[in-house]
Amino acid sequence: MLGGCATRGQLEKVQRDQREVRALLADQGVTIDGLRRRIEILKQDMGEPGKGSKAATSAQLTQRLADLEARLTAIEQSHPAPSTTTPPPPTDQFGTSAPPSGAAPPDFQPTPAPPKPVSPLEADLAKEEASLQGQRVDLDYRDGLNLVRQGQCNQAAPRLRDFIRKNPKSDLADNAQYWIGACYYGQREYNQAIKELSDVMLRYSKGDKAPAALLMLADAFNDSGDQIDAKLVLKKLISEHPRTEEAESARQKLQKLGD
Numbered sequence: 001m002l003g004g005c006a007t008r009g010q011l012e013k014v015q016r017d018q019r020e021v022r023a024l025l026a027d028q029g030v031t032i033d034g035l036r037r038r039i040e041i042l043k044q045d046m047g048e049p050g051k052g053s054k055a056a057t058s059a060q061l062t063q064r065l066a067d068l069e070a071r072l073t074a075i076e077q078s079h080p081a082p083s084t085t086t087p088p089p090p091t092d093q094f095g096t097s098a099p100p101s102g103a104a105p106p107d108f109q110p111t112p113a114p115p116k117p118v119s120p121l122e123a124d125l126a127k128e129e130a131s132l133q134g135q136r137v138d139l140d141y142r143d144g145l146n147l148v149r150q151g152q153c154n155q156a157a158p159r160l161r162d163f164i165r166k167n168p169k170s171d172l173a174d175n176a177q178y179w180i181g182a183c184y185y186g187q188r189e190y191n192q193a194i195k196e197l198s199d200v201m202l203r204y205s206k207g208d209k210a211p212a213a214l215l216m217l218a219d220a221f222n223d224s225g226d227q228i229d230a231k232l233v234l235k236k237l238i239s240e241h242p243r244t245e246e247a248e249s250a251r252q253k254l255q256k257l258g259d
Contacts, residue, residue: 144176153189174204215234231257
């Protein structure tokens with residue numbers, strides 16, 4: 001805490017002290033009003049012939065009046081009326097007005113929330129969609145990608161299969177089969193993912209998705225507890241596609257697997 005800064009506890013104590021002072025001043029105000037009324041009564045008694053003589057002599061009334069006025073003056077001088085002006089806000093050691101307790105300073109800017117981490121599958125999907133910009137692509141394929149992103153594999157698979165059936169010679173046919181396997185892998189349904197990704201190798205071994213399919217196939221085997229087949233697939237990837245990014249990833253994975 002910087003020296004001179006008003007803490008919440010200090011502000012609460014000041015507010016509590018102010019309430020006590022107001023209560024004390026209120027009590028003193030009652031006392032002062034009572035004294036003034038008594039002075040007025042005495043003055044009236046002294047001014048009405050015969051009335052004052054029944055209660056006390058003129059000298060006694062004069063003395064009592066002087067005593068009451070002296071008490072009134074002493075009370076008023078020792079307890080001046082409270083100021084109606086608002087006290088200045090607390091300041092820090094630089095003389096700058098401190099914000100109220102719990103309030104943010106005027107130039108306070110909330111820290112933005114960190115961006116949500118992007119999964120490898122989401123990053124891969126974003127790359128795929130970027131490559132499709134400006135191209136006329138079958139609606140089944142685009143809808144299939146959206147369903148893959150949502151993790152709706154049982155709906156994505158039929159859409160993508162329809163695309164493959166209608167476009168067997170398309171450059172995106174192997175992509176469609178790959179995304180079916182990727183969807184199941186993203187949902188940790190490893191056995192189904194292995195089946196779908198293996199179909200990429202059986203049907204589209206020369207396609208541009210073959211390296212990615214082999215890498216994900218190896219991950220599916222490894223995540224399902226089958227390290228032997230995972231290593232075999234990684235070695236196949238390095239052997240058949242040695243200059244790809246996937247081959248470099250395969251080499252790193254093999255080192256971690258101890259081979």
